[in-house]
Structure formats: structure tokens, C-alpha cells
Amino acid sequence: MTAVCYIGVDVGLTATKAAAFDPAGREIAVVHARTPRTSVTAHRHDVDMDGLAETVLSLLGELAGRLAAEGYAPAGIGVAGHGNGIYPVDAELRPVGPAIASSDSRAQPIVDAIPAEAARRLALETGSIPWAAQPAVLLRWLHDHAPEAYAATRWVLSCKDWVTAQLTGVPSADYSDASAFGMVALDTRAYSPTALELVGLPAGDLERFPALRQSGEVVAGLSARAAARTGLPEGLPVIAGCMDCVAATLGAGGRGLGEVTIIVGTWAINGVVVPARTPAPEVTLSALMPDPGTMLAMEVAPTSAANLEWLACAAAPHGDAGVPAAELLREAAAVPPGAEGLLFFPFVNGAPEHPEASGTFLGISALHRRGHLTRAVIEGVAQYHRMQLDRVLASGAGIADRPWRLAGGGARSEVWAQIFADVLGRPVLRQLTSELGARGVASLLPEALGHDRGSWAAGEDLCVHPGPDREVYLRQAELFERCLGGMVAPWTEVERYRRAADG
Secondary structure, eight states, X not given: OOEEEEEEEEEOSSEEEEEEEOTTSOEEEEEEEEOXXXXXXXXXXXXXXXXXXXXXXXXXXXXXXXXXXXTEEEEEEEEEEOOSSBEEEOTTSOBSSOEEOTTOOTTHHHHHTSOHHHHHHHHHHHSOOOOTTSHHHHHHHHHHHOHHHHHHOOEEEOHHHHHHHHHHSOOOEEHHHHHHTTXXXXXXXXXXXXXXXXXXXXXXXXXXXXXXXXXXXXXXXXXXXXXXXXXXOTTOEEEOOEXXXXXXXXXXXXXXXXXXXXXXXXXXXXXXXXXXXXXXXXSSEEEEOSSTTEEEEEEEESOSTHHHHHXXXXXXXXXXXXXXXXXXXXXXXXXXXXXXXXXXXXXXXXXXXXXXXXOEEESOOTTOOHHHHHHHHHHHHHHHHHHHHHHHHHTTOOOOSSOEEEEEHHHHOHHHHHHHHHHHTSOEXXXXXXXXXXXXXHTTHHHHTTOOOOOOOOOOEEEEOOOTTHHHHHHHHHHHHHHHHHSHHHHHHHHHHHHHHHO
């Protein structure tokens, strides 16, 4: 006798995961692989679209074999993926070139040319501001720098829409991704041409974006090609899915109004669930939730755990897989709070609000060792999350008087979770359930398929309260912000130097 399960796929900028969950939301099995992302330059991050499709299909094949061996029959699939960036395809759903990842900043000059009042108009209408990795901005970049690819682009897809198209053969889009693009008017819930107009593209380019669906709406069944490749049954329902920030928030149980969820992943995600209406809170981006009455107001940047991943690789010989993060974190735990005067700005992938910024240590001396570097990195990541959360608090978003949920690498590490509690000055709930993004999107499947959803309650968590090191981090916060303000000029000079060296 077989048991029902639900499959969630979560495609991040660093890793791709496929996981299966039982009807109560318990994880049955998970498989993962690295996402095929390439850093062409410091500001250009491409994704091999065919390589990504192959990665997902291979993972689903591996997962299908494990499920069959354990007596489980999948009832459906949902995909979550990183938001923004651009995955352009032709009418046959073939890539017209590499995808451009959401950590890419090549199009920053296009954003810089948008008048401030026009940018505010977009924010008021959609809840999101213009920034360099939005699909409309990158479509303009293709228009200017890759006109053949622009002309060949029939569909502008998100990451998860590309994967869903590979599973079904059907182009699709959902409200969470499209709203986070700054492409959906909150009042009408329809595509708006405003984002295209701001970058000088015709309103007709809206036709390149697939029709909007609810995240839990079934797009189509698994195609014969995908079924043959994965061993999953042809016709298996595939839903539209959602942006990974939304999926991870659902997976962490942060569905209620005022709930704050902090995701320490490749990107720093700092979101609060707010009513889906205008005027929206003044944040970087807002994404509509599967509950049509709510949306996730967020401050985001590629300034989180990617910095620790960089250090893990930088601390190893060239070509080595890197030092395990757990080893680095153990060393950091032995270093006093404040890293003995060492400060780190977590911008190895830049940041939308600091386009010239780069990862920077200040205060290095002969006494510092690798543990100090790690401590400074994870403290710097936490401090920048704090600054982003301060902006969320100042945005007009209503915050519930409950502990904030902490997910991702920062939650799984005891030392890092305590740093977050101390830096934020608030209790945080460590979300210890793995693969929250896959879990969140899979949680949409029971209702989509007419099944009893059950509780799908958030998994194990642990509340961490601010401790005696809070005072150290208050002083560090003041220094962090003062030094950050003074780094604009040197970062600009370094960027000019780098561009000159690149020719």
C-alpha cells in the first residue's frame, strides 16, 4: 500500500533542493545539488538555464527513486525559486542565452537614470522600488546590449517559472514573483506597464510576461518528457509555485499579519506580513502571498550567508571545495563578541542600496586569525540584517508583539542565532526544520488538489533571547553605521579602479 506525499522544489542562487513531505507536513526525504551559477565579473552573475533544468530533473529522478523504495506516491509538485533576475526564452521555451541572476548588478546605470519621483510612483503602485535585477530593468539591458536576445525573447520568466516550464511545457507566472518584480498594481492585481515605462520599454512588452495565476493553481500535468526523465508519473499536477522568500516564510509558519521572518540565505530576507493594499509600506519590494489579502513587505539584499560561503572558499586552497561552514562557526564561537575590534561589511555580492560596495574588513591586526574573520563576517551579516529590519519598522508595516522567526544558516547555528538575538535586541525563534522553501511551496499542494491540508504546523523551533553581549553589539552597531557612511568614497574609487583593470 502506498502513501501520499507532496514534492517541493526550491531553487536558490547557491543550492537547489527537492524534498517530499507527508500529509502532516513532515519531511520524508530531501536531495540537493549546487545551482549552476557563474560569476562572469564582480557585477555579472549568469545562470546556465539548461544546466539548471538538468539539475532539477536529476534531483527529481533521485527523489522519485527514494520515494518509490519507501512506498510513497507523489500527488503533485510545486516549485519555488529566487525572485527577480531574468530567464528569457523563445516561443519554443528554449533559452535565448544565459539567465541573469538576482545578485547581478550590471544594469545599475539604467536604474540610476530613473528620476526619483518616477521611482516613487512605481513603489506606490506596486509596493516595490526599481532596482538593478528587476526583469524590466534587465529586459532593457538586453534591448541595449544583446538586441538579438531581446528580439528572440517571447517569454520573460522567473527562475521558478523556467523550472515549471521544463516540467510542464507551459509558460506560467504567479502573483508572488510578478508583484516582487514591481509589475503588479496592488489595486487591480493586474500587470502594470509602469516598470517598463520607467526604463523606456514599450507597454507592449507586457505581452512577454505569462498570464498571472494564484500560487496554488495547477498549471498543467508533468509532461511526457519530464516524466521519462524523472521516473515520476506523466500528468502529475504541477502548481504555479511561488517566490522563495514567500515559500520560506510559509515553511517557517510566518503566515499571520505582523509576523516577522528573517531568512539568512544567499540573500538577506527581512519580511513582515501586511495587508495587501495601498499605500504599501515603503520597502524595497513586496510580494503577494497565496492568501490574497496579505503580502510580504521586505527589505532584501545579497548580503547574508553568501558572505560566509565566500569566506569558506577563500580560506581554502584554490580549487578546493572550501572549509565546512560548521568548522568556521566553531572557531567563531571561541572568539569574543566584537571579534576583538574587527569589523566586516557583508557586500561580497554588493547591495542594491550600495551599488559600488564590496566586501570589506576594517581593523585587521596581527592578532586576528580565521576565527576572528568568521566572527566578524557573521556579526556584520547580523548588523546589516538589523539595519534592513530597522527600515521595515520605519516603513509603516505593522509588527506583531511576538518573537521574530529566524530561518536559514543563522538559525541552524547556535552562536549565530545568539548573535542575531543580541544584535536585534529581540527574542528570535530558531526555525530548525530544514528546507523551509521546499516545505512552504509543497504546503500549497493539498488545497490545490482538493486534499485535506491538515495542520502543516511549523516544525521544531527554539526561542533565543538577547543575552549579556547585547551592550557590545549596541556599541558595534553605532560604529558599523558610522563607518558604513564613510565607505562610499573608497568603494567608488575601488570600483573605478576595478573597471579600468577589466578594460
